[in-house]
Amino acid sequence: MDLVRDGALTEMPAATERDLDRELLQRFLRGDSHAFDLLFLRHEGFVYNICLGILNNPEDARDITQDTFVKVYRSAAGFRGQSSFSTWIYRIAVNFCLDLLRRPAKRRAAEMPEDWEVPDSHAEAEEQNQRAIIQETLSRLRPDYRAALSLRYFQQLSYEEMADVLGMNVGRVKILLHRARKAFKDKYEDGEPI
Amino acid sequence: MRCRQVLSSLDELLLDRLPTERLAKLEAHLKACVPCREALEEQRRAHSLLVGAWEAREAPEGMLRAVKAQVEVSPRRASLFPLRPAYGLATACALALVALSSGHLGRQPAPAPRQGGRAPLSIATRDHVKPASGPETTGDGGHEAVKRIPSPTSSQVASIPDSSRELASGEESPRVARRPSRHVSNGRSAAARRQRHHHSAPMMLASLRGGLASAARVAAVGSQEGASTPRAAAGAKPLVLAMLPRDPLASPSDGIGQARVENTLVRCVDPVTGKVTEVSSSRTIDASNQVRSISLNFSNTAEPEGGLTQ
Numbered sequence: 001m002d003l004v005r006d007g008a009l010t011e012m013p014a015a016t017e018r019d020l021d022r023e024l025l026q027r028f029l030r031g032d033s034h035a036f037d038l039l040f041l042r043h044e045g046f047v048y049n050i051c052l053g054i055l056n057n058p059e060d061a062r063d064i065t066q067d068t069f070v071k072v073y074r075s076a077a078g079f080r081g082q083s084s085f086s087t088w089i090y091r092i093a094v095n096f097c098l099d100l101l102r103r104p105a106k107r108r109a110a111e112m113p114e115d116w117e118v119p120d121s122h123a124e125a126e127e128q129n130q131r132a133i134i135q136e137t138l139s140r141l142r143p144d145y146r147a148a149l150s151l152r153y154f155q156q157l158s159y160e161e162m163a164d165v166l167g168m169n170v171g172r173v174k175i176l177l178h179r180a181r182k183a184f185k186d187k188y189e190d191g192e193p194i
Numbered sequence: 195m196r197c198r199q200v201l202s203s204l205d206e207l208l209l210d211r212l213p214t215e216r217l218a219k220l221e222a223h224l225k226a227c228v229p230c231r232e233a234l235e236e237q238r239r240a241h242s243l244l245v246g247a248w249e250a251r252e253a254p255e256g257m258l259r260a261v262k263a264q265v266e267v268s269p270r271r272a273s274l275f276p277l278r279p280a281y282g283l284a285t286a287c288a289l290a291l292v293a294l295s296s297g298h299l300g301r302q303p304a305p306a307p308r309q310g311g312r313a314p315l316s317i318a319t320r321d322h323v324k325p326a327s328g329p330e331t332t333g334d335g336g337h338e339a340v341k342r343i344p345s346p347t348s349s350q351v352a353s354i355p356d357s358s359r360e361l362a363s364g365e366e367s368p369r370v371a372r373r374p375s376r377h378v379s380n381g382r383s384a385a386a387r388r389q390r391h392h393h394s395a396p397m398m399l400a401s402l403r404g405g406l407a408s409a410a411r412v413a414a415v416g417s418q419e420g421a422s423t424p425r426a427a428a429g430a431k432p433l434v435l436a437m438l439p440r441d442p443l444a445s446p447s448d449g450i451g452q453a454r455v456e457n458t459l460v461r462c463v464d465p466v467t468g469k470v471t472e473v474s475s476s477r478t479i480d481a482s483n484q485v486r487s488i489s490l491n492f493s494n495t496a497e498p499e500g501g502l503t504q
């Protein structure tokens with residue numbers, strides 16, 4: 001059944017993103033595998049970018065994104081709805097990323113992005129260089145610092161959402177962010193050139 | 195305002211999200227406190243670098259296909275085991291039975307006993323599996339094993355030393371292991387047993403759910419009482435899980451060719467309360483030696499006859 005084509009999605013009473021996720025999840029659990037496809041399409045970009053932000057490697061990010069959705073597929077019935085569906089997915093993704101980063105032997109070196117382009121101007125080259133230095137500095141941070149900074153600065157999650165994803169209370173999130181920024185600044189200033 | 199409160203508010207300050215009243219207090223503190231001012235500058239510098247450090251990238255194509263391919267290899271577990279950890283013992287019991295009936299656990303090395311606290315379950319097995327044509331290779335993961343479980347050959351079963359089949363502390367009661375099979379059936383006739391093991395697929399699932407719930411209740415009683423008694427406190431085993439033999443039953447009406455049914459019985463005995471729970475499994479195996487279905491059936495029996503408890 002094509003939920004989009006047959007208008008089922010537009011007919012749904014779900015008014016919010018959260019309700020939409022919940023509805024899709026319910027449909028999936030009732031056996032509608034296309035609902036899972038829609039859940040995937042709704043969240044793959046965010047999950048991939050979270051993974052990329054933490055892992056700084058497109059290959060690893062792709063693998064972990066896939067693992068995350070496989071886990072979602074298999075564990076969907078266990079989702080109790082205490083947090084939003086997106087927070088639940090992010091938590092799975094972040095945990096997979098942190099697990100990977102704790103296994104140094106399995107990690108791939110940071111790679112140049114596939115869409116790397118030769119800069120047109122000096123200013124653009126400067127900007128690209130600066131971004132590369134920042135990414136390299138981030139890659140030298142502790143995994144939990146990197147996860148916190150990625151969730152805050154890239155995903156722009158609130159403290160409460162971060163607390164849900166990282167499995168800690170809001171106070172600890174604030175401390176983690178504070179220390180992560182301090183560590184980042186220290187490493188950035190005395191970091192070796194890449 | 196204290197330094198600690200200031201430091202925890204810096205993030206909101208950097209993002210201009212502080213309410214006016216708190217902002218005024220914070221600024222007053224910063225004027226007077228050099229370390230907090232330095233910390234703010236440090237955070238501000240890092241913040242300015244980090245804002246815009248990430249740019250959204252397109253997710254690579256083909257991920258959905260890859261995910262679908264993975265889940266099709268071993269499908270969703272949830273439909274078979276929608277159970278919470280609260281059913282721990284019952285689930286463990288059922289899984290142990292499934293694994294034992296497939297011959298998997300019997301080939302594992304015995305794990306080390308836990309130090310202190312309650313003793314782990316003790317599992318003893320006897321030969322019970324009807325010899326099959328030969329073992330098959332399965333994928334990894336428990337669910338895959340449930341879908342396609344290889345049966346050990348008779349020589350493999352015979353080659354497992356008795357001591358290695360005791361999976362936990364190795365203190366399984368010999369009286370339990372030596373019980374003759376007539377006690378296992380509790381006087382049921384062969385026809386009654388056949389009837390009991392003949393389930394349709396929905397009945398199997400219903401049986402699994404209902405049975406797990408009833409076993410969980412028995413387990414919960416055993417756990418609570420076991421934890422509060424002097425015996426348990428002194429390290430007595432709260433439960434003995436013993437696997438006893440059953441005769442394979444012919445199954446001519448399965449409609450899948452040369453199908454046969456293998457039955458296994460696990461008897462859980464709480465030595466403190468004396469309650470007994472039987473968990474029986476029935477596997478239907480088709481002509482190509484693939485497991486077509488597994489049913490689990492739980493039943494609470496009467497008080498054990500003398501000698502079952504330790």
